[in-house]
Amino acid sequence: MGKRKRKKGKDGEEESRQNTDSDNDSISSTSTAANKYEPFRVLNYTRSYPENGGNFEYIVFFESTDPGKPIGDRDMMGMSTSLKRYNKGVKQLVRINKYKIGVIFERASFANAALTNTKYLDSYKMKATIPAGATEVTGVISHVPINLSNQEIYDTISSTKHIVQIRRFMRRNKVDNDFQITPTLTVSITFSCPVLPESIDLNSWRFDVKPYIPPVKQCLRCLRYGHIGKFCKNSERCSVCGGNHNFKTCTIDTKDATCLHCQGRHIAISKECPVKYKN
Incomplete structure (x- = not known):
């Protein structure tokens, strides 16, 4: 051992x-x-990239700390210019969603330095993190x-x-x-x-x-797979009967539930649903 x-x-x-x-x-x-x-x-x-990790890309996530100004609402070209001005080794920028972008650096040292670059982060109201899956x-x-x-x-x-x-x-x-x-x-x-x-x-x-x-990602608002309720803009669906209302107001007992996905006799967020494991 x-x-x-x-x-x-x-x-x-x-x-x-x-x-x-x-x-x-x-x-x-x-x-x-x-x-x-x-x-x-x-x-x-604090997550950081090892210098001898052998990664081909060193990505850092940047998010806005200003709740009234998501990163997706900012000037893309201006953001690229400011990132490269204040941070060394920026190769590419990738849009993750309205609230987050990914910045790919040439070296681990450049990516790690971006995490503590308070001059840039404070000036532009940003926070920087390394995704868990990378390290x-x-x-x-x-x-x-x-x-x-x-x-x-x-x-x-x-x-x-x-x-x-x-x-x-x-x-x-x-x-x-x-x-x-x-x-x-x-x-x-x-x-x-x-x-x-x-x-x-x-x-x-x-x-x-x-x-x-990890468990399959399922939205508790619209009950679809692949995202969570925080970012969902779809209509709300009931996990008990599939109707357009919250499950808390549903008059049908859970033992009589009908799954929205497979029509089985269980709620739509049940682990028993065969559709869940095909996503």
Whole structure:
């Protein structure tokens, strides 16, 4: 298995799943019920490109910090000129959406420098970030005892890779007429590197790390796939009956729901829908 490098405090990043098993009495929970399962992210961690990462492109996202003036409403040619004047190594600009553009730099050092170029960012009311997919990778581990908080998992893990975030997956269960959130045995770990380690150690137990497959993106407003409600301008649809109203005002019981996508006997945002996994 090779020698493991111990990570403590602020030196690591990870995302993980936790087990409902509570056999591990050697690690006691010190977190309160309110924050025990809150995602744990390393303080003061900032994404950056490694100098020897071997990327062909080094992209940085720029967004407006002025809510009244989205980046898509600005002068495109003027923005290009100002970016190249204040930042070295700008190759291309790409429109992501109305609120965000991508700037491709020639070198990692130029991209990293743009993140802290306060002279430009403050003057033009912008913020700059590196997308997570460019510098991070997330994996999952299973059968993690649920008595462990996310921070306790982080404090106990040993890994050859730098860990930045730990997050336990939670399950939403319907109880009577209400919903309860309960922890699962699965934890996600985010590493600040492009390749997942084969395994991590948790209090001397070896856990194999598997790739994290993100859920299908579905809009909770129009119920279509590929985007989220924040940017949706389509008409609202009910997830229970498919009508043009909010599901909260629907008079049909969820047990009698009809899926808008497949006409199955489930709500339109259900994991049971076969159409969801074709997108």
